[in-house]
Amino acid sequence: MPQVAAAPTPPSSRPSLISTDIDFDRPGLQSGHLRLPYSHDRSGYGHIPVPIAVLNQGPGPTLLLTGGNHGDEFEGPIALMKLMRRLPQLQIQGRLIVIPGLNFPALMQGTRTSPIDQGNLNRAFPGQRNGSLTEMLAHYVDSVLFPLADVAFDLHAGGASTHYLPTVLAAWPSDPAQADTYSRLVQHLGAPRTLVMDLLGEDRTFGAAADRHGLLFFCGEFGGQAVCNPQGLALAETCIERLMQGMGLLPPTLDALPPEATHLYRVEGDAHYVFAPVPGLFEPAFQLGDEVQAGQIAGWIHDPTQPGAPATEIRFKGAGLALCIRALARVEAGDCLGHLASRVPAGQV
Template sequence: MTDSAPTPATATAAPGHTVTAVPVTRMGNGHDVELTVHRVTGARPGPTLVAFGGVHGDEAMGPEEVRRLVSSVDPAELSGTVVAVPVANPYAYDAMCRFTPQDGLNLNRIFPGDRNGSVTEQLAAVLAEIMLEGDYFIDFHSAGLYSTVEYAYVMDDGVDMATGFGSPLLYHHAPYEGTSNAWAIKNGIRSTVCELGGGGQLTDAFLDKAVRRGRNMLKAIGMLDGEPEALAAPQTVLTELVTLRPTKGGAVISHFGPDRLGEVVKGGTVIGEVVDPYTFEVVEQLLAPYDSSILVLTRESYTRTTPGDYGFMVGNADTATTLDALFTG
């Protein structure tokens, strides 16, 4: 299903965990923008995995997932190197905002950036340079402030990563232009995206999954010894995935909480309703769009919303497939 694995690199640094600051630019307020980069060098030669978190500042699970995964890796057990940027967009992370407040740009739509551009463009340029160190790349995302998600991307050249990571739901599609994964693919770097957790719901459970699945992925690509945990069932690969966005603001009353992620519901099922908090009127219903709709992103029973916000994400179960079927025809 995949090409041969990258040729292991030769270890040139002593085993250990180092932390460095990589300069990006200087702001008008006198603050220096820099990226904190962790490097775990293994005791044995092997490939390099680059990991990002916090590309979107409202997805606070990503940085913590990176922190816990990196902290779980003992250099003595590692073959190769893990290079991690836990907070890829410091200003967006500080503002708890999807976009960088200073220029309003989405960091994950402008790779490989521009060293002569705005702050987000310069962040992308430095991150793109860091990515070029890698044989493998994983971008840790989550849902935002009010929603919770669980799936991973499977790229044509990153099947071993997606299989090893072991998310029950996978999404296969061409990467969006300007994303970190589009840049990875362009440069021959195997990649995946983890979409896990968010919204302050089931936090410990999702963080535990991130570490366990991340270590399974490292085993699958030969950076840790041992076999990945056996999956309880074959992974479901979605090829159709839509986001249900409220067109009106107010309160979302969800009928399917985060504990029901992965569940299949019938088309036309009311997944959630937008309620006017002033009049108590139901002003909008969000319906399952497919005959068989798989819940990929959902919300707790009550959350706030604005027009165009992420409400729910659902996949089409009727066009879903398996990895074997997808890549062997």
Template sequence: MHSGITNPIDFTREGRQGGHITIPYSVDRSPYYQIRIPVLRLKNGDGPGLLLMAGNHGDEYEGELLLGRLMRALDASKLRGAVTILPLANLPAVMAARRCSPFDGGNLNRAFPGDPAGTPTARLAHFLEAELFRAHDVVLDLHSGGSSMAHLPCTLIERQAGAARFQRALDLMRAMGASHAFVADNGPAAPTSMGAAGRAGAIGLSGEFGGGGTVTPQTMAFTAATIDRLLLALGLIDAPVLSRGPLPAPGPLQLLSLSRHSQGIYGERRGWFEPVVPLGATVAAGDLAGWYHDLESLDRPEEPLRFAEGGIVISHRLHCDSQAGDCLIQVADPISA
């Protein structure tokens, strides 16, 4: 079944192509409305094909802003290969400053492989996996903690089938220059963009590049350097495009694992969370993670929250006001590949 999505890009054509991927979606104010997602393709001869994508979640801005800048700055004549840029993938979520689409509530990063006859998010996921990812050798999907989380800057890959393919993914992730990285093991049926990239035959790369529904000079510089380093590692460019000044050589990389519920602390009731350890701290089981206050019962002492497991603190909730089920803070295990 055809999804109704239109794609303006000819993947065989040389030079610069721009336009919009369109998803028809009838709404009350406009029965023939189209969701128009900007896309740019640059191609110069033979070489690797890279898809750069942001806005999978709408409130994660480092990738969105920097890929928009890259669209303006990258010169097709200076490439060796092809780069496709999709800076606002889940456009309705981006424009609503939300994690998920306001049209259908869809979380794009849990929607793969999608459905060509489904909601807009499901149709977009199907198009990305079945067509766009399949047309590239490498996919980089840029994330952050979004509006509600602070996250340790890190990169991420899924464990790949085949030793050579896995080593290539590890090599590219090391070249991206982060100090911390995850090797996820969600299996071949994972509903994420990284699972979709693997099923489409591409090497999937991702990461968390900031948080808080904002950007900082540090997170923008980190993200810009990551994109430049990947373009350089693939041989697509000869010099950084986004970074100001020369790129230092990547330092040592600590791999991390997040695989158990017990690595997080979750709200058991409504409360107001006060973390006491910074991102990147090394903690032991039993260490104090924070305090849980009750502003509805001020005579009730704040509750100490303690880590069930040790590791490196990778994220914590930014919204002080929390509900039962909210993840308040997480640690990850240092591992080797």
């Protein structure tokens, strides 16, 4: 039989071009970088070093912790930097992978999207091996990090344009066999509010990709306005600790929580969102944490080009808790001014 040469692997299906000095299987603590290739005018052979730490202490689950998916959300990166400084003293059963600034160019610029390719990492999954820098990062997470992990916790906040009541976001796994484990972990986190995500078919997110890999996924909106919210940071740090304990990485030293310690919420589609119908300057008539009624005034938009004309009045279409409010007064038609969420009985998730 003549030997038939195997077809060469097309470049787009080869392993990620992002390399690292980290050996994920090596026991102990390692701090290093992901080397994101970046050939440009100043640096033809250059790369962007993305900091990463791995603590591998024997058999046990792997938890992937990421911040800076969006670069103008700072509670997650700060919480994870504080965790990284504790890693030399931490005794765990299993493995932690910690990346405080996942879309590192965006974090260093303080912008939601990458200043290099304008990429929104949370809309780039599963990414592309031969894509833009942001697509390459998504591809690395999808093809290298997700297969290593059991649980992923991607820490967000509202970014420059919105402000959130600090809230954990939960997405029940599509595999029903994992639902009970997930429910137990949600309960164990014990956040005052847990928003049950509805991705409305959006499948390009970190969370949707994690679910495709069979990981349990947690997220959170821990503040916003491109500031560091101290209460949100404290909640993020507590949730990281409780998640490590709930997974068995750490012994359970935090107080047991009573049942119903967390209240589940859901965004009920379009009726819960408020959008600007016209451009102008937004004057809100509500605050974060308000319980609002359908028909209640949400605010007004003033048109600077017609300063003597009446402002455009905006009303809520639905009722619920004001979980998110726009942080920037300047609006264009279609900009989100905030959204509500409704309490969900625990059995109805």
